Amino acid sequence: MTSNKQNFTDRIWDFFCSLKLTIITLLLLAVTSIIGTVLQQNAKPEEYIREYGQSNYELFKTLQFTDMYHSWWFVGILGLFSVNLICCSIKNFPRAWKFLTAPALIAGEGTLKNSANRAEFTSKEDIQQLGQRLAETLGKIFAKPTLTEENGKLYLFAQKGIYSRFGAYMTHLSILIIMLGAIIGTVWGYKAYVNISEGTSTSQVWPSGSNVPLDLGFEVRCDDFRVTYYDGGRRPKDYKSDLVVIDNGQEVVTKTIEVNDPLTYKGITFYQSSYGTAGDAGFKMQVKIRESGEVLNLKATQGQNIPLPGGYAFAVTDYTDAYQSYGPAAQLHVSTPDGRRGSPFIILKQFPQFDEKRDGNFSFSLVGYEEPAMYTGLSVAKDPGVWVVWLGSFLMVFGSCGAFFFSHRRIWICLDEEKGKTRVRIAASAHRNQPAFSMAFDEMKNSFAQTIENKS
């Protein structure tokens, strides 16, 4: 009964430790991730229904395909992946740790006889003297050795690159750290947005997917927003907002932000994200009453009905900087006292007399144009987990390079007496990239041979 239980837990443990599980979860993550790149994520139900039909939408909903990267099953695979990673590391780490804390200072007969890289020499020199000289050579060409005497034999051991054995564990740990950072960001951070009109300030932002505003605890004012263009074109060069942070009535930070250059205050970062017009363009108009010759100076915003004498009214309906080659132009119409709208006509700023030729009770000229006020659209993010993610990313790059580009290389030398002579046996191993190490070892063999011959 107990052994059965033992067997069962063993089997579960083996399952979670197995590399096959690693490969299968990795492939499963790869394949399932495709869904979310083909099917739009977090769109409105209507859009799914329009494109795929009602029944398919319900299927997507059940399978959580519409937000699949946060679905229970995708998070579940990630969880399984993490458990697998942890179990594998727990299982194998002690072995790597032992290489560090209890290196094999003494080569066993098996190592000396069966190593892929080995050499054997004999010498008339005595064990101690030759051992010292070999230790010196080894220190020069490879690494400083540790000497151990046992049963009249002298053992030398030297190693390099032991830390590359930990590269894989560091990479595994880094994945968990990145996940931790992501969780911290989700729990204690937020993503929001806010639109601020030029000249106004706000202390509230709107978290994505929520109708409840969030208090910043300070105010942000936008003094100006502008788009700059590359010379001779309509290709935008920069979107810039002049922002001021006001905390406790004090202007504490002033910065012009642009795309790729945000502002951070108290862990909250403001990114240039969008822009638009807040309010309407303004027009300064001169209206001449035909009959009397009287001239009125009026102000109008786009779409606004402005009364004229005798119950008439007019409205500016459109504006352009460049009407063909005639420069700025506005489109307007006049309404009669009974509310009938006349046909639209165009006036040109550069030709104030132009409208005089038109029939009607009034003639118009455009004196000035005021750009509509702009608002700047800011993404607002707070993510206390981001530094944890960077730490994990750094460890991942560092760990994977360590794991792939370095290897743990070890050299053992055993000196003992055989038939009145000193026998020198050398064995060497690398835990990765053996062919390159074999070539290096062949060269080292020559150095050992020289050291031994010099005195014998």
Add this chain to the structure above:
Amino acid sequence: MTSSFFFNITTFAYFASMVLCISYVATRSKSVATIARVVTLAGFTANTIAIGLRWYESYQMLGIDGRAPLTNLYESVVFFAWSIILVYMLIDFKYKQPAIGAFVVPFAFASMIWAQYSLSSAIEPLVPALQSNWLTYHVITCFLGYAAFAVACGVSIMYLIKIGKEEKHASESPIGGILGVFPSTKILDDINYKAIMIGFPLLTLGIVTGAAWANYAWGTYWSWDPKETWSLIVWFLYAAFLHARFTRGWVGRRAAWLSIIGFAATLFCYLGVNLVLSGLHSYGGG
């Protein structure tokens, strides 16, 4: 002389190099292999000069708005060709197996032909979203990684061709004919692994620099955008490949297939996402 002149030379040299590598496989002539190496190096030099000149030309055209030539599809494709040849030459220097060129240089040649015949080579100023130093680091690390995967894919194809024949002729002594000049399956398997070992940390670094940049520009380091997701898919596939090496039943054929599928996913991540799917990462599409 202009960059486009040197790009023409590059395309021609990669074509010649491809033909020479294939004729080496057919003739086994050592001198053909040597000429192939010289031509490849000449093409790589022309490619390097062309990219350098384009960089210089961007400053001539745009003044202070000049930038490293890594900003649109055309520029990325010619840089991809450059990276493939760089990684190939490193592998060739170490393993001295010119037959591999017949399966790797075509990737570089195809890239150059595509860039020159159907992509716009106009030098245009950067949109605001791309005006960042992260751009250079992100693009260079990603493409060197992609190039290593291209080499691994070419080698895997050779592996699959050769192992099929090897298993049929199991009892007989060395295989003659064209496959005789192929490196042994053991070496092909080793090169496949080495190339992915180079590519994987570079891809990791490419994803990390991309995430860092996204965080700096948009305030979120990961938004499951199709480009991001596909880069992660590629990462998962090669991670699976690397672990397959230690697992019985997954070495050899399956590993070679994983490497080929990995590169197919890489190509989709690079091109497919921009041409087929939509998302935040649309700069490379035009």
